[in-house]
Amino acid sequence: MASLEERLSALFDGECEAAEAASITQAYSSNPDLQAAWVHYELLGESLRHGRLDPAVGSRTDFVAGVMAAIQPVVITQSPAAVSDLPSGLKPALTPDTTREPAANDAVFRWKMVAGLASMAAVATLVWQVAVAPAPGAGAQLALQSSPAGSQAPVFQAVVTERGVMLRDPQLDELMAAHRQYGGMSALQMPAGFLRNATYDIQQR
Amino acid sequence: MSFAYLSKFFFGVGALTLSLLTSTGWAQDASKTTTPAQQQEPGIRGWLERLHEAARRRAYVGTFIVSNGTEMAASKIWHVCDGTQQLERIETLTGQRRTTLRRNDEVMTFIPESKVVMKERRDSLRLFPDLLQAPGQQIEAFYTARTGPVERVAGFDATVVDFIPKDNLRYGYRIWSEKNTGLVVKLQTRDLEGKVLEQVAFTELQLDAPVRLEVLARQMDNTAGYQLVRPEQRKTTPEAEGWRMTKDVTGFQSMSCHLRSDANGSKSPSVQWVFSDGLASVSLFLETFDPKRHTKERAVSDGATHSLSRRVGEHWVTALGEVPPETLGLFVQALERTR
Numbered sequence A: 001m002a003s004l005e006e007r008l009s010a011l012f013d014g015e016c017e018a019a020e021a022a023s024i025t026q027a028y029s030s031n032p033d034l035q036a037a038w039v040h041y042e043l044l045g046e047s048l049r050h051g052r053l054d055p056a057v058g059s060r061t062d063f064v065a066g067v068m069a070a071i072q073p074v075v076i077t078q079s080p081a082a083v084s085d086l087p088s089g090l091k092p093a094l095t096p097d098t099t100r101e102p103a104a105n106d107a108v109f110r111w112k113m114v115a116g117l118a119s120m121a122a123v124a125t126l127v128w129q130v131a132v133a134p135a136p137g138a139g140a141q142l143a144l145q146s147s148p149a150g151s152q153a154p155v156f157q158a159v160v161t162e163r164g165v166m167l168r169d170p171q172l173d174e175l176m177a178a179h180r181q182y183g184g185m186s187a188l189q190m191p192a193g194f195l196r197n198a199t200y201d202i203q204q205r
Numbered sequence B: 001m002s003f004a005y006l007s008k009f010f011f012g013v014g015a016l017t018l019s020l021l022t023s024t025g026w027a028q029d030a031s032k033t034t035t036p037a038q039q040q041e042p043g044i045r046g047w048l049e050r051l052h053e054a055a056r057r058r059a060y061v062g063t064f065i066v067s068n069g070t071e072m073a074a075s076k077i078w079h080v081c082d083g084t085q086q087l088e089r090i091e092t093l094t095g096q097r098r099t100t101l102r103r104n105d106e107v108m109t110f111i112p113e114s115k116v117v118m119k120e121r122r123d124s125l126r127l128f129p130d131l132l133q134a135p136g137q138q139i140e141a142f143y144t145a146r147t148g149p150v151e152r153v154a155g156f157d158a159t160v161v162d163f164i165p166k167d168n169l170r171y172g173y174r175i176w177s178e179k180n181t182g183l184v185v186k187l188q189t190r191d192l193e194g195k196v197l198e199q200v201a202f203t204e205l206q207l208d209a210p211v212r213l214e215v216l217a218r219q220m221d222n223t224a225g226y227q228l229v230r231p232e233q234r235k236t237t238p239e240a241e242g243w244r245m246t247k248d249v250t251g252f253q254s255m256s257c258h259l260r261s262d263a264n265g266s267k268s269p270s271v272q273w274v275f276s277d278g279l280a281s282v283s284l285f286l287e288t289f290d291p292k293r294h295t296k297e298r299a300v301s302d303g304a305t306h307s308l309s310r311r312v313g314e315h316w317v318t319a320l321g322e323v324p325p326e327t328l329g330l331f332v333q334a335l336e337r338t339r
Helices: A004-012 A018-029 A032-050 A063-070 A080-088 A139-145 A170-182 A189-199 B003-021 B024-032 B043-057 B213-221 B325-334
Strands: A131-134 A157-161 A164-168 B060-067 B072-081 B086-092 B099-103 B106-111 B116-121 B143-153 B156-165 B172-178 B184-190 B196-207 B227-229 B243-245 B253-260 B270-276 B281-288 B296-302 B305-312 B315-321 B335-337
Touching (some): A004 A018, A018 B060, A018 B072, A018 B196, A170 B253, A170 B270, A170 B281, A170 B305, A170 B315, A189 B060, A189 B072, A189 B086, A189 B196, B072 B213, B099 B213, B156 B184, B281 B325, B305 B325, B315 B325
Antiparallel strands (some): A157 A164, B060 B072, B072 B086, B086 B099, B106 B116, B143 B156, B156 B172, B172 B184, B243 B335, B270 B281, B281 B315, B305 B315
16 A cells, blocks of 8 residues: 555646545645645645745745744733724734733634745645634623633634544634635636535535 | 655655756746747636636546645536536535536535535626626736746646736736646636645546536436425625625625525524625625624634624624735725615
8 A cells, every 4th residue: 555645646646536535635634744745746846847946945844844833823812902903903903913912811712723835835825813802892791701711712613523623613614605605706716616616625504 | 665656756856956056047048938828928818718618618527626735625526518508516525525516507516414405506607708898897907817838737738827916905826727628727826925825726637538418417407315405595785785885995896795594593684795806706794793693803814715804883794705814804994884
């Protein structure tokens, strides 16, 4: 039986049957070695295509490990200052490294964290960033919900999937599904978008 | 170890060493060679027509992978057409078992686990070429097409073409179009720095496969053992729902607006308002603010798709789309209630 990496290599080369593709993509999600190998194949492809390699990228053989180490969890604060800041601008909500006071309760959310290559690499660098602040007017209710014992906010569900434990927001998942169903208003929908939307995994509702 | 794997390993080591030692000058020389395709640039409209034409004319079977980092999903695809209609079957190979059957804009989604089949018509599949002809929808104002070299994908030679955004409100796309048929064999969504946010690609492809149209048609019409559900899509207008945009987000036009059947059972319906610039779409989900459900304003990223949720007066808005987060911010800021 070929090793996992050999099978991934076959997938990359388009020499892989459907059933094999399924099992490899499932293994990929939970296997950092396979993820690094995919990145390597893409890098290799880019260097062959363009005859050069971005030196910054090429030297980062342990890029994946480096990015994972550098990713900091997003800490949520419930200070009134954060609430009043929001209406004036969106930047605080969108910047993950905005300085915030640590919350008294356990309010660290990590929906999902992924590392990849930047720039020349053909594999996405994906960081799931959840920058959260209490909605105006919901502060009091939130305080009641967030106990010092550090329970997760009721909105999120820890779901055990074949990809491991993930924090999912069912409300957002539902909107995402609706966007894929009705929001694909694109000239690329027929050539590829529809196939993409039909392939994506959706949470059972 | 297979020969292919070994040869890739050694070739990879050699190629990487060579490329690292190569000077920039050599790379520049290599990029000066032009292919005949580059000398006659079809333009973005020409390319989009070619990509669409391929799906209308050729049958194929393949394995399709969608990836955005460490998350991957795969499906098996059968596609057939007879010049007037297209039939397609997409069977998920990962995650929830699901078979989607499409005949032009009619879509049936079979979910074996719950024995439910959803039947609906998708507006988004009827758009082209009207999408490009709609007044004000000048896709060339926002994207440029640039043809690149020929590369090999899933065993086929494909021309690389970039759809490059002209501003920073949208993402770019790199498309590998099979040389003879024009079929999209690979597509990447890229940000302004060229970073790949999402990729879809055939990993296995058989062109002109002997897929029989009547076989797919029969599968589509066979709902035995399944409960048929027709999701309601009640069309409406933003004005009727009491919303307007105080300012256009450059390039994006309102495409559709409908009421959503609320899965939460809440009495006030929510609205989905869809915008597009021709290639990227944004959905604005508008509902009445509910403190029990709407507890946290947040910005979330998932590959090429971003979302932004916040309270706007007595309503809760979630903007979601394959655009930079800042663009979603512009949508939310421009939203206004009219009553």
